[in-house]
Amino acid sequence: MRRMMQKCIRNFISSNSHSALLLVDIGAWPFHDLLEKYPKRAKNIGIFEPGTISLAAGLSLSGIIPIVYGISPFIAQRSLEQIKLDFAYQKTGGNFLVTGASYDFSALGYSHYCPEDVITLSTIPGVEIVTPGTPSQFETLWKDCHANSNPTYFRMTDHCNTKECSVEFGKAAVLKRGTMGCVICAAETMDKVMAAAKELDVTVLYYTTIVPFDSETLQNEIADIPKRIYLCTPFYKGSITANVVNALKGAEYGIEESGVPLEILRNYGTKDEKDCYCGLSLEQISRSMKSFFYGK
């Protein structure tokens, strides 16, 4: 996905003189050609994310479309006030591209994790959150919204889905229809959820845009099936639950969720080991879904 991101940025910076790339010394090397070719508007700024986000806002307020690329916690959390006040409050657009996802850099420890980015940024009205699960989904979502005058957070992962499906900004994809209930998955959990749902008679919706949340598709797809919804995301549990509940408009549903438990993760290891700890391995998701829909 990062290679696709680099391609998209390279095309955009090369083709649009009113664009700028601001790097915070993370993943800078692949852009060395851009930094050399467009030194006035493609820069490795350095290691000060909050100030860099504000600089980007100044560019945006001057008609330049900025891209800031960094690791998720240093953009979504260290610079949270800058996204809130310098973009959302000013009502100006920009693109925040992050690598690291929830705990892609598992061995680096809690400082480099950010399972809270989605729920944190969801509290800032006007900030779009996209969570592509494959390189081509990143490309589609990038094309859809990088120049739409809104602040957009692109959450990238190095652990992409292997299966492909077409996506659209602001729309959930219907991957499968069934009669026992509905499964909602997001970002890199699609492969595991589809494998787990293979033998289950359930509807599966795949969200690559978290904000704005597509309530309409959810409402349409659950209208005629039992009131059972299973959520599976790689974010902190609860990150999209409020959106789902709001879409239900007061109707009573049984809801179960797989996601990252709300705790400080201190166990290092690999991404897969961390998934197992969080209950996000294929086996765990499969067992949990069967139990929820079939009582097994």
Next chain:
Amino acid sequence: MEQILKEMRKTMLRVSAAGKDGNLQSCFSSLEILWALYNGFLPLSKADISNKNRNRFVLSKGQSNLALMVVLAEKGLIEKSELYTFCQFGSRISMQADRTKFGSLIEASAGSLGHGFPISVGMAWANRMKGSRGRVFCLAGDGEMNEGTMWEAALFSSSEKLNNLTLIVDYNHSLEKMIHVGDMGEKLNAFGFDVIRVDGHDLNQLTDAYHARTQKPVAVLAETIRGWGSKTLMEDRSWFHRYPGNDELEILFKEVDEF
């Protein structure tokens, strides 16, 4: 003090009393800085305000917003009567500015300290990218200079030699009740600025400093006094964040008139 500056201070007192809120000490210390800017350095007509080559101004110390609004009203850029909607529900005018209510008249919303200056630096950088001749002026407070983002932005400004950028520091000694930071001018100089020290209540000195262009970003250290123009506001620290009651207005008006 010029009569017009006294009248604007009295207007601030009236508006603050009507709106029942105010940071009058800060507003009084910033008034000459703002008045000098709007007399020759910032666009005043609708056509000029939308010109992409215009000079731009960002109020980073948002607590001086009432002073800015009074200056804009005096220049005919907003109605004087609108000032008296200060802090009312649904108003455009309050303690801090919201740019979305003003178009290009207000270049950036303010409030939380440490934001306006980095945004200004981005604007100055954008002007260079676009080949715009416009300059960017930013007014910060000396207390605000404690914020790390101010120095992050300063690092970038000097690295890029943004000589279209002028940082004005309303040096009203807010810092003196905080940590000891030493000489602000030396620090800004070390961060790559050309530093000009002026009496921040002297319009001629301010004007001369605003004209200055060098090969580097310029920092104007404007030495000011909180509450300048009213004996009470200068001496009583409780006026940092309070508004005058109607019974206090006449006394404060008299102080301003006799200053």
